[in-house]
Structure formats: C-alpha cells, structure tokens
Amino acid sequence: MIQSSALNADADETPLLTLQDVRAAAERIGGAVVRTPTLRSQTLSEITGANIWLKFENHQFTAAYKERGALNALLLMDQEQRERGVIAASAGNHSQGLSYHGTRLGVPVTIVMPRTTPHVKIMQTERVGGNVLLEGENYDQAYAHARKLEKELGLTFVHPFDDPAVAAGQGTVALEMLEDVPELEVLAIPVGGGGLATGMGTAARAIKPEIGLIGVEAELFPSMYNRLKGTTLPCGGDTLAEGIAVFEPGEYTSRTLDTLLDDFVLVDEAALETALALLLQIEKTVVEGAGAAGLAAVMNNREIFAGRNVGIVLSGGNIDTRLLANVLLRDLARQGRLARLRIFLQDRPGSLYRAMHEFNAHNVNIIEISHQRIFTTLPAKGLVTDIECEARDRAQLDALITALRSKGYMVSQVELD
Structure with a gap:
C-alpha cells in the first residue's frame, strides 16, 4: 500500500504506482467525490474526425479532479498526522481540494500562496476551510516557506503532484472512464507536474495494455516535454492553461511517465482558446485553460487521433469570468464574426457617412467607432477610423471589405496577436 510519506524518500527509490494502488484509492475515496460522467460528444466527434468522449471533472464540488488525490493522501495519514494538520503550497485547484476535504474530515489545512495570488483564489480556498498564508512573490518562494513551516510546526506536507498517494487518487479518473467506456483506444491527458498522467496512465495501461497514452502540455511551459524528450525549449509566459504551467515537473512523476x-x-x-470556446458553445460546459488542453491536442494533431475512440479529461472549470469573456470574444474574432476594421478617410463632411452606407448594405452591425485625427502619420486632412463590427461569418465580413476597397477606401483588419 502507498504511504503518504513516500515522497520523503528519494524519487528513484519510491516504487512505481500499480493498478492495485489506484483501485485501493477508488475504494477509499468512493462516495466522497463526485463520480463524474463520461459522455460522447457527437458534434466534437464530427469536427475532429475522432470519436470524442469527455470526462466532466469540472463537475466536482471544487470544479477540478484535484480533490481525488488530496483526499486519498489525507485518508492514508495516521491519526496523529491528521490532528497536527497538513500544509501545501498552491494557488490553484489543489489548495481548494485539500482545504475542502481536510475541513470535512476535521484536519486543519494550511495553504501557503504567493502574495501575488489573485484575491478570488484566496477567497475560494478560505471559503472551503483553508487557512491561507501569503508568502513570497512566486510559487517557489511560497513552496520554500511551506516546507519550512512543515518542519517547524510538525505538519504533513501534501504535494500537488509529486506524491504516489496523490497520483493514485488522480488515477481513479481513468478507472471510471474505462468502466463507462471500455472501448476507449487513446487518452489525451493534460500534463503539468505529472500527477494526473501518472495515475491515469498507470491504471489505463494495466487495464488495457494496448491503449494509447498521449501527454499534453502548454507550448509556453514544456517542462515535462523537455524532461522526457531531452529538449531545451524555453519555459515561461502568460498561458491560459495556468493549471499545467509548471517550471519543474515532479521527479517521481517524470520517472513514471517516461x-x-x-x-x-x-x-x-x-488552440487552447479555440478548444475552451468550443466546449462552452457546443457542450455548454465551462472549463479552465488546462481543462481544454486535451481537446486542443486532438484538434491540432488529427493524424494521431483520427478515427479512434478518444477519452479527454475536462480536468477543471475554475476560470475567471472576465478572462472567459475575453477568450470567447477573441474566438469570435478568429471566426470573422467580430472584427475591427481600420479605414483611412478624408476629413470632410459625409466621408464617414458614405463608408457607413456599405456596412448597412452588407448588413454588418457596427458596435463601436473611434476617430483619430492627431496621432497619425496621415496628412492633416486625413483621419483614421477604427470600426468594431459584428458579422454573420467571415464570408460576410470579406464581402464588406471587398466592397469598401472597390469604392476607393484603404481598409485593413486589425489582427489578434
């Protein structure tokens, strides 16, 4: 049986996870986490050319699969460890899962977060019972402080991914998927630190040795990709998939995933933005960036998945509403349904009116207009007009642009970065 303290041993000495460990975790946490559905998406299957099955882990109470591993780790602790309490460093879903189940079991939970953590994440963790301490300007500094408090206060540290007990809990996702859909041929699994992929991969490979296991990582944070492939791609940046944005993958999980x-x-x-928008528009389900990674991988690598029964984990749904709105609007812009057209006009009466006539003739809705006369390289009698507009589709937008140019207007479309 896996012990929660196994992480304290050297990663090379920690036994690899087994199907028995994952099955034991399933028995342990059964009834305390949501057995989320695995459902086929007819529309996404048609779009991707694969047979898509979605595992809705965003339906967990804290809206992420992380509850499974956190609870399994808690239940493996002895009474003294539970009474002393646990500690973790996290500003994401692990903090909420550990806090929720720790509070439910009467285990004091301390979460160390960087001072830069958005207030909403602090509130969400405190709301489910976690005691939040702010320390450091980044995760590494918060992590170091948590390990310091672990020793000083005699607490038990629960790692978000590099712990066999946590990975075993995450592996129960695959158990449920293969129970519900035995015909699955390949799994597309989001990878950050590697806990989910380690648990799911161990269980799936043991149950169905021929199953395909594809790890998916954000291009801006290819830390596990670098580790396993021997590459040195740069790591860092503002990714939508912050749940899998890890600079250093786990030692234990790296060894297992290899x-x-x-x-x-x-x-x-x-690709992440497009997948997230599709899941909301088609499946009417909200996911965070990491939760959209599996679908993004299928859409961008169709040759790997075409014609196969593909299992995708919607690993979490915790996304800021303002960010979600921004992603959806950007997706409309990529489809040509929203656009900003830059039109160069002469500064004389009626010039804007005549341009507006073309918008009316093509039934394109104008949302916003902004004039610029001063800060421009045009002659003094020229002006730049940016018009934000809404079209039915890209064809309708292209027809408008063609008509404007045929009337002598200089028109350009302001592109997304």
Missing part, C-alpha cells in the same frame, strides 16, 4: 506515455504533444495559446 515508461508510460506513447507520445507527447504541445498546444499553443490559440
């Missing part, structure tokens, strides 16, 4: 994964793919920010 023997499990069949392939590893990276997804860029545009």
Whole structure:
C-alpha cells in the first residue's frame, strides 16, 4: 500500500504506482467525490474526425479532479498526522481540494500562496476551510516557506503532484472512464507536474495494455516535454492553461511517465482558446485553460487521433469570468464574426457617412467607432477610423471589405496577436 510519506524518500527509490494502488484509492475515496460522467460528444466527434468522449471533472464540488488525490493522501495519514494538520503550497485547484476535504474530515489545512495570488483564489480556498498564508512573490518562494513551516510546526506536507498517494487518487479518473467506456483506444491527458498522467496512465495501461497514452502540455511551459524528450525549449509566459504551467515537473512523476506515455504533444495559446470556446458553445460546459488542453491536442494533431475512440479529461472549470469573456470574444474574432476594421478617410463632411452606407448594405452591425485625427502619420486632412463590427461569418465580413476597397477606401483588419 502507498504511504503518504513516500515522497520523503528519494524519487528513484519510491516504487512505481500499480493498478492495485489506484483501485485501493477508488475504494477509499468512493462516495466522497463526485463520480463524474463520461459522455460522447457527437458534434466534437464530427469536427475532429475522432470519436470524442469527455470526462466532466469540472463537475466536482471544487470544479477540478484535484480533490481525488488530496483526499486519498489525507485518508492514508495516521491519526496523529491528521490532528497536527497538513500544509501545501498552491494557488490553484489543489489548495481548494485539500482545504475542502481536510475541513470535512476535521484536519486543519494550511495553504501557503504567493502574495501575488489573485484575491478570488484566496477567497475560494478560505471559503472551503483553508487557512491561507501569503508568502513570497512566486510559487517557489511560497513552496520554500511551506516546507519550512512543515518542519517547524510538525505538519504533513501534501504535494500537488509529486506524491504516489496523490497520483493514485488522480488515477481513479481513468478507472471510471474505462468502466463507462471500455472501448476507449487513446487518452489525451493534460500534463503539468505529472500527477494526473501518472495515475491515469498507470491504471489505463494495466487495464488495457494496448491503449494509447498521449501527454499534453502548454507550448509556453514544456517542462515535462523537455524532461522526457531531452529538449531545451524555453519555459515561461502568460498561458491560459495556468493549471499545467509548471517550471519543474515532479521527479517521481517524470520517472513514471517516461515508461508510460506513447507520445507527447504541445498546444499553443490559440488552440487552447479555440478548444475552451468550443466546449462552452457546443457542450455548454465551462472549463479552465488546462481543462481544454486535451481537446486542443486532438484538434491540432488529427493524424494521431483520427478515427479512434478518444477519452479527454475536462480536468477543471475554475476560470475567471472576465478572462472567459475575453477568450470567447477573441474566438469570435478568429471566426470573422467580430472584427475591427481600420479605414483611412478624408476629413470632410459625409466621408464617414458614405463608408457607413456599405456596412448597412452588407448588413454588418457596427458596435463601436473611434476617430483619430492627431496621432497619425496621415496628412492633416486625413483621419483614421477604427470600426468594431459584428458579422454573420467571415464570408460576410470579406464581402464588406471587398466592397469598401472597390469604392476607393484603404481598409485593413486589425489582427489578434
């Protein structure tokens, strides 16, 4: 049986996870976490050319799969450890899962977060019972402080991913998927530190040895990809998939995944945004960036998944509403349904009116207009007009642009970065 303290041993000495460990975790946490559905998406299957099955882990109470591993680790502790309490460093879903189940079991939970953590994440963790301490300007500094308090206060540290007990709990996701859909042929699994992929990969490979296991990482944070493939791609940046944005993957999980994964793919920010928007528009379900990684991988690597029964984990749904709105609007812009057109006009009466006539003729809705006369390189009698507009689709927008140019207007479309 896995012991929660196994992480204290050297990673090379920690036994690899087994199906028995994952099955034991499933028995342990059964009834205390949501057995989320695995459902086929007809529309996404048609779009991708694969047979898509979605595992809705965003339906957990704290809206993420992290509850599974956190609870399993708590239940493996002895009474003295539980009475003393646990500690973790996290500004994400691990903090909420550990706080929720720790409070439910009467275990004091301390979470160390960087001072830069958004207030909403602090509130969400405190709301489910966690005691939040702010320390350091980044995760590494918060982590160091948590390990310091672990020793000083005699607390038990619960790592968000590099712990066999945590990974075993996460592996129960795969158990449920294969129980519900035995015909799954390949799993696309988000990878950050590697806990989810380690648990799911161990269980899936033991149950179905021929199953394909594809790790998915954000292109801006290819830390595990670098570790396993021997590459030196740069790591860092503002990724939508912050839940899998890890500079240093786990030692234990790296060793395990090196023997499990069949392939590893990276997804860029545009693919993550498109996948997130599709899941909301088609499946009417909200996911965070990391939760959209599996679908993004399938859409960007169709040759790997085409014609196969593909299992995708919607690993979490904790996304800021303002960020979600921004992603959806950007997706409309990529589709050509929203656009900002820059039109160069002469500064004389009626010039804007005549341009507006073309918008009316093509039934394109104008949302916002801004004039610029001063800060421009045009002659003094010229002006730049930016018009934000809404079209039915890209074809309708292109027809408008063509008509404007045929009337002598200089028109350009302001592109997304």
